[in-house]
Amino acid sequence: MLQTQQGYHWQLKDEHASIHFNAMASPCELLVDTLEPELVELLAKLAYAETKRIEHKFSRYVADNIVAKINSSCGQVVEIDQEVFQLLTFAEQCYQLSEHLFDITSGVLRKAWHFDCSDNLPSQQQVESCMQYVGWDKVKFEHNSIRLQPDMQLDFGGIGKEYAVSRVAQLCLAHAPNNSVLVNFGGDIQVSQAKKNGQAWHVGIEDPITGKAEQVLQLTSGALATSGDTNKYLLKDGVRYSHILNPQTGWPVVNAPRSVTVLASHCIQAGCLATIGLLYGADCEDFLQAQQVKFWCSR
Amino acid sequence: MQLIKFSNINGALAAATCTLLAGVSNAQADEKSNDWQFDTAIMYYGEPDRVQAVEGVVSATKDFGDEHVFSTKLVLDTLTGASANGAVAQTSAQTFTRPSGNGEYTVEAGDTPLDDTFRDTRVQLNLAWNQPWGANQKVGAGLHISNEYDYLSVALNANYALDFNRKNTTFSVAASYAADEYSPEGGIPLALSKMAIRGDFANDDAFNSGFDDTRIGESENKDTLDVIFGLSQVINRRWLVQFNYGYSQVDGYLSDPFKVVSLVDDTGSALGHYYESRPDSRSKHSIFAQSKYHFDSLVWDMSYRLASDDWGIDSHTLESRLYIPLSDSAWITPHVRYYQQSAADFYRPFVQGDLAEYMSADYRIGQMTAYTLGLKYTQKLSDGDELSMRLEYYQQTPENSGFNSPGQLADVDLYPSVSAVIFQLGYKF
Amino acid sequence: MKKQLLALSLMSLALSGCANLGVNPWERDLLAKPQMQLAAESTDMALDDHIYFSKEATSGGRSFAGGGCGCN
Numbered sequence: 198m199l200q201t202q203q204g205y206h207w208q209l210k211d212e213h214a215s216i217h218f219n220a221m222a223s224p225c226e227l228l229v230d231t232l233e234p235e236l237v238e239l240l241a242k243l244a245y246a247e248t249k250r251i252e253h254k255f256s257r258y259v260a261d262n263i264v265a266k267i268n269s270s271c272g273q274v275v276e277i278d279q280e281v282f283q284l285l286t287f288a289e290q291c292y293q294l295s296e297h298l299f300d301i302t303s304g305v306l307r308k309a310w311h312f313d314c315s316d317n318l319p320s321q322q323q324v325e326s327c328m329q330y331v332g333w334d335k336v337k338f339e340h341n342s343i344r345l346q347p348d349m350q351l352d353f354g355g356i357g358k359e360y361a362v363s364r365v366a367q368l369c370l371a372h373a374p375n376n377s378v379l380v381n382f383g384g385d386i387q388v389s390q391a392k393k394n395g396q397a398w399h400v401g402i403e404d405p406i407t408g409k410a411e412q413v414l415q416l417t418s419g420a421l422a423t424s425g426d427t428n429k430y431l432l433k434d435g436v437r438y439s440h441i442l443n444p445q446t447g448w449p450v451v452n453a454p455r456s457v458t459v460l461a462s463h464c465i466q467a468g469c470l471a472t473i474g475l476l477y478g479a480d481c482e483d484f485l486q487a488q489q490v491k492f493w494c495s496r
Numbered sequence: 497m498q499l500i501k502f503s504n505i506n507g508a509l510a511a512a513t514c515t516l517l518a519g520v521s522n523a524q525a526d527e528k529s530n531d532w533q534f535d536t537a538i539m540y541y542g543e544p545d546r547v548q549a550v551e552g553v554v555s556a557t558k559d560f561g562d563e564h565v566f567s568t569k570l571v572l573d574t575l576t577g578a579s580a581n582g583a584v585a586q587t588s589a590q591t592f593t594r595p596s597g598n599g600e601y602t603v604e605a606g607d608t609p610l611d612d613t614f615r616d617t618r619v620q621l622n623l624a625w626n627q628p629w630g631a632n633q634k635v636g637a638g639l640h641i642s643n644e645y646d647y648l649s650v651a652l653n654a655n656y657a658l659d660f661n662r663k664n665t666t667f668s669v670a671a672s673y674a675a676d677e678y679s680p681e682g683g684i685p686l687a688l689s690k691m692a693i694r695g696d697f698a699n700d701d702a703f704n705s706g707f708d709d710t711r712i713g714e715s716e717n718k719d720t721l722d723v724i725f726g727l728s729q730v731i732n733r734r735w736l737v738q739f740n741y742g743y744s745q746v747d748g749y750l751s752d753p754f755k756v757v758s759l760v761d762d763t764g765s766a767l768g769h770y771y772e773s774r775p776d777s778r779s780k781h782s783i784f785a786q787s788k789y790h791f792d793s794l795v796w797d798m799s800y801r802l803a804s805d806d807w808g809i810d811s812h813t814l815e816s817r818l819y820i821p822l823s824d825s826a827w828i829t830p831h832v833r834y835y836q837q838s839a840a841d842f843y844r845p846f847v848q849g850d851l852a853e854y855m856s857a858d859y860r861i862g863q864m865t866a867y868t869l870g871l872k873y874t875q876k877l878s879d880g881d882e883l884s885m886r887l888e889y890y891q892q893t894p895e896n897s898g899f900n901s902p903g904q905l906a907d908v909d910l911y912p913s914v915s916a917v918i919f920q921l922g923y924k925f
Numbered sequence: 926m927k928k929q930l931l932a933l934s935l936m937s938l939a940l941s942g943c944a945n946l947g948v949n950p951w952e953r954d955l956l957a958k959p960q961m962q963l964a965a966e967s968t969d970m971a972l973d974d975h976i977y978f979s980k981e982a983t984s985g986g987r988s989f990a991g992g993g994c995g996c997n
Binding site (some may be wrong): 283284286287290291294295339360363364367461462463465466469470473477480483484486487488489490 | 503
Binding site for chain 2 (some may be wrong): 947949953963965966967976986
């Protein structure tokens with residue numbers, strides 16, 4: 198049975214329902230351990246609306262959203278709502294906890310770096326001219342306002358999708374308190390709660406290079422997030438420059454794993470750990486070891 | 497040897513994640529429920545053999561947007577029972593005239609004289625408006641009306657607050673002016689006049705005339721001006737402190753029309769009971785300091801108040817509350833309060849020889865220590881409502897501040913302790 | 926009078942120390958909790974104030990000392 202509605206569709210399978218839509222440049226999927234059409238329709242509608250709401254609000258590519266407003270404010274104070282404040286607060290905490298490596302202002306560096314798998318490295322001068330517009334510590338924000346220096350840019354791309362997964366999982370928990378829902382947005386995954394029968398969801402972890410399901414993980418609760426540079430890198434003189442840029446130097450992190458997957462209780466938490474791990478480059482595994490989380494690195 | 501390079505940030509990150517996800521869902525819930533918020537409670541207060549009171553409170557608050565907040569509160573309480581009339585206990589039974597002049601009550605030998613005619617119902621209404629004034633200031637104003645069978649109080653108040661240092665420091669000033677009218681049953685007694693007792697008069701007419709001689713009118717007034725200067729300061733992410741200085745000036749009828757002082761002879765026997773007399777003005781100063789500290793999960797609220805007035809009463813109050821979470825939705829709050837006061841200059845448990853210009857045997861302005869022990873349980877319900885239960889035990893221990901007890905007064909308890917139990921149910925929605 | 930002077934100097938001490946104290950808006954997660962509000966439990970406080978107003982010689986300090994009732 199296949200239902201098509203605006204933007205999303207769902208079907209009932211043997212033991213669960215699956216919901217599909219496309220958002221945030223990824224295929225989005227929800228698996229629900231129910232066969233009740235009404236509940237599936239409700240969750241599909243809610244998840245789709247919430248995901249689109251977040252995508253529209255925090256995407257860099259939307260012309261008239263709050264991110265565009267902030268990024269084109271030319272040093273003026275911009276009013277923000279509670280949700281933006283909460284995300285900025287979260288970004289601030291990640292910045293502090295990662296020794297200033299996790300920085301949502303580092304997107305400006307993309308003006309110098311074009312990761313097209315070529316060998317076109319920018320000059321140090323080009324990098325330095327971008328660096329003056331990078332640095333979270335230059336951002337001033339309060340409960341209801343933010344001020345960005347002219348030419349600085351915020352980019353929620355590093356946490357937006359994971360945030361959406363966590364929010365949708367939360368919504369599913371609120372509206373389907375007796376069901377388990379697996380939310381999967383292009384490999385960033387969160388389970389709303391364990392199945393009542395104790396069974397696990399089976400999640401395949403792909404090898405980013407071969408694309409084969411390398412191992413199957415039994416996920417009862419919690420979240421998975423993956424960060425990597427599979428298709429975005431530069432290669433020059435045998436050195437592979439990942440698209441993960443160190444906001445302290447303006448240069449790509451060297452010797453980072455190609456892909457990191459972390460298991461944690463919330464998707465946005467797992468995503469941040471994976472990203473921070475990548476930013477530590479060669480020390481990624483040591484860092485994640487210290488976090489006492491389950492993780493998979495492929496080099 | 498491998499050095500440990502990385503610390504575990506996962507705990508902090510998990511906390512940040514929870515704040516993010518919880519905060520946003522709350523924020524969206526708040527937007528929806530931009531309606532009236534209610535806080536209701538019903539409280540029982542009981543002193544064995546003395547006063548019992550039941551008090552109900554309904555508070556309602558509405559945010560009209562941008563922190564323009566209207567709040568109103570309705571309080572209803574009812575009081576019954578007996579209260580010490582100030583006279584000393586004797587080794588024989590004593591008879592007193594009721595405050596109304598109609599009838600008498602008898603107190604057994606050795607018992608503290610209690611007037612058992614207290615019965616009152618009170619209605620109180622508060623209205624308040626608070627709003628921001630520019631970016632860093634807040635202003636507010638309020639009205640308070642309280643009406644009893646024999647008492648009416650009307651008060652106006654205003655407040656101003658200024659935030660600075662990234663809203664970490666707040667300076668505030670608040671003032672209140674209250675006008676009270678007291679019309680006790682039986683009228684206002686003449687200070688220092690002797691309580692008329694029917695047995696001392698030949699007939700009812702003589703007694704009535706004698707009783708009327710102790711009355712000076714139907715009602716009396718009192719004005720109270722309160723000013724409080726406050727300073728609150730965020731010390732760090734976990735710690736918040738507040739300091740207040742308060743000044744209070746009360747003018748008018750400050751005596752208690754139901755209280756007497758016993759005149760005793762060398763053997764401690766009461767020769768008569770005289771209506772108390774207090775000065776007609778009182779200036780009070782207080783300093784209040786409060787600290788709130790957030791440990792990893794506990795919150796500790798601690799406060800101290802020092803007060804001093806020109807009646808010679810100094811007091812110290814120490815109070816502590818600890819919020820202990822039991823789960824995400826429930827917590828218990830143990831509460832301890834310690835209070836100690838010195839006696840007013842004119843406090844006399846009894847008088848010998850001559851009456852004083854100002855005198856009162858009201859134990860509440862005598863030397864005293866008191867403590868309160870309490871426990872509150874709060875449960876957040878799935879729909880966001882909050883249910884709470886509170887049980888407290890309050891004990892007052894009046895003390896002798898240096899008076900010798902002549903004759904039979906050595907054999908009776910002049911400073912009896914008073915204990916009370918408080919039980920309260922609360923519901924917020 | 927001595928007491929008042931002491932209080933005033935304490936207050937000014939607190940005032941002068943302010944500049945370095947405090948947190949940024951995004952560090953108010955704990956301070957935002959209901960238990961950390963100075964006005965927390967205002968209903969309980971008001972009920973207690975009414976009891977202690979009628980049973981003890983001192984009132985106010987935290988808020989107005991008030992008149993407001995005959996309270997025996």
